[in-house]
Amino acid sequence: MGIQDYLKSGNERLDKQLLFTAEIDRMTGVLRQTLLIDKSRRENDAEHSWHIAVMAMLFREYAKEPVDIGRVVQMCVVHDLIEREADDTFAYDEKANLDKEERERKAADILFSKLPEEQGKMIRSLWEEFDAMQTPDAKYAACMDRLQPFLHNTLTGGHTWFNGRVKKPMVEKRMAVIREFMPEVYKWIEANIERGIERGWLAP
Amino acid sequence: MGIQDYLKSGNERLDKQLLFTAEIDRMTGVLRQTLLIDKSRRENDAEHSWHIAVMAMLFREYAKEPVDIGRVVQMCVVHDLIEREADDTFAYDEKANLDKEERERKAADILFSKLPEEQGKMIRSLWEEFDAMQTPDAKYAACMDRLQPFLHNTLTGGHTWFNGRVKKPMVEKRMAVIREFMPEVYKWIEANIERGIERGWLAP
Numbered sequence: 296m297g298i299q300d301y302l303k304s305g306n307e308r309l310d311k312q313l314l315f316t317a318e319i320d321r322m323t324g325v326l327r328q329t330l331l332i333d334k335s336r337r338e339n340d341a342e343h344s345w346h347i348a349v350m351a352m353l354f355r356e357y358a359k360e361p362v363d364i365g366r367v368v369q370m371c372v373v374h375d376l377i378e379r380e381a382d383d384t385f386a387y388d389e390k391a392n393l394d395k396e397e398r399e400r401k402a403a404d405i406l407f408s409k410l411p412e413e414q415g416k417m418i419r420s421l422w423e424e425f426d427a428m429q430t431p432d433a434k435y436a437a438c439m440d441r442l443q444p445f446l447h448n449t450l451t452g453g454h455t456w457f458n459g460r461v462k463k464p465m466v467e468k469r470m471a472v473i474r475e476f477m478p479e480v481y482k483w484i485e486a487n488i489e490r491g492i493e494r495g496w497l498a499p
Numbered sequence: 500m501g502i503q504d505y506l507k508s509g510n511e512r513l514d515k516q517l518l519f520t521a522e523i524d525r526m527t528g529v530l531r532q533t534l535l536i537d538k539s540r541r542e543n544d545a546e547h548s549w550h551i552a553v554m555a556m557l558f559r560e561y562a563k564e565p566v567d568i569g570r571v572v573q574m575c576v577v578h579d580l581i582e583r584e585a586d587d588t589f590a591y592d593e594k595a596n597l598d599k600e601e602r603e604r605k606a607a608d609i610l611f612s613k614l615p616e617e618q619g620k621m622i623r624s625l626w627e628e629f630d631a632m633q634t635p636d637a638k639y640a641a642c643m644d645r646l647q648p649f650l651h652n653t654l655t656g657g658h659t660w661f662n663g664r665v666k667k668p669m670v671e672k673r674m675a676v677i678r679e680f681m682p683e684v685y686k687w688i689e690a691n692i693e694r695g696i697e698r699g700w701l702a703p
Contacts, residue, residue, distance in 0.1 A: 365569015
């Protein structure tokens with residue numbers, strides 16, 4: 296029997312929602328470059344999404360503009376869903392990032408069509424808002440999405456930077472949204488970029 | 500160097516928040532009895548918390564009373580945090596559940612004291628609300644917390660039930676909040692309890 300045979304509830308909408316729920320469990324197998332803080336293994340998308348959602352509840356006081364935490368947390372838990380189809384693109388892989396947008400748009404078409412239409416649209420629009428980084432909520436969510444792997448890198452011997460031969464300007468570019476939207480937190484980022492260079496984790 | 504040496508930002512509140520963020524990463528190592536749907540391994544608390552948070556965005560139409568999804572999603576991502584200290588208690592282990600409350604209360608005292616006071620209180624009160632299952636938001640979050648492992652069990656050959664020698668009345672008790680708060684979803688639960696018995700996954 297296939298998954299769908301277990302999901303026949305007699306209500307077609309509910310079937311779709313249950314199937315979508317089952318399918319996104321695959322996010323637990325989409326691996327990121329980041330290590331867990333205990334260095335035991337690479338982190339997966341489900342773990343990362345959960346982690347930044349909790350963080351969003353903690354760091355709002357540093358945001359330059361008011362944000363709606365309830366919306367941001369929703370944005371955080373769905374912001375990587377399309378990687379179920381498109382896989383994770385390493386933030387510092389310049390080549391892979393060239394066609395990222397196109398790959399992710401196609402992935403979104405596939406993924407969100409699996410839901411009842413208005414729910415697919417609702418989640419897709421949250422993801423698009425996140426990706427565009429124009430609203431305060433999206434900027435704040437993006438800050439969490441950058442701060443979390445930065446923290447992991449700092450606590451795991453610069454693992455991702457070192458293995459990816461990452462240079463300081465690349466990290467600065469990635470962290471620019473924190474510099475703009477959370478200047479107090481950026482001071483800590485800045486100090487640790489310098490320390491990363493001193494330790495040879497990060498190229499100047 | 501210890502973790503704390505990397506977290507000296509010059510702002511004591513920020514240090515606490517960063518350290519808390521680093522410490523809760525251990526949720527990725529708190530294993531549940533539930534298998535991932537692809538059966539590759541046991542699920543961890545971070546993955547489970549993320550999964551039910553996304554689900555909360557999908558199933559509100561079946562809730563008997565209006566719920567605030569932004570609050571519920573926050574509740575979902577923090578509802579198991581105290582297991583960082585207290586570990587996961589298998590829902591169907593009657594003995595371990597006898598002292599669960601006391602163990603979890605102590606764990607909460609330790610965990611939430613790591614945060615700036617008002618943030619610790621805020622997250623603790625969300626967790627307590629979840630645990631008490633009295634408000635519509637808490638009932639709905641609890642439904643997600645029950646529906647998700649039920650779905651996983653249904654799709655992994657009844658893994659947890661079979662290994663835990665679980666009986667039908669125990670599952671019915673655990674799913675009671677869904678019967679009360681999401682009767683339409685409970686029809687699907689009920690049908691799959693019967694199928695679980697037919698297949699020998701679940702004792703009558």
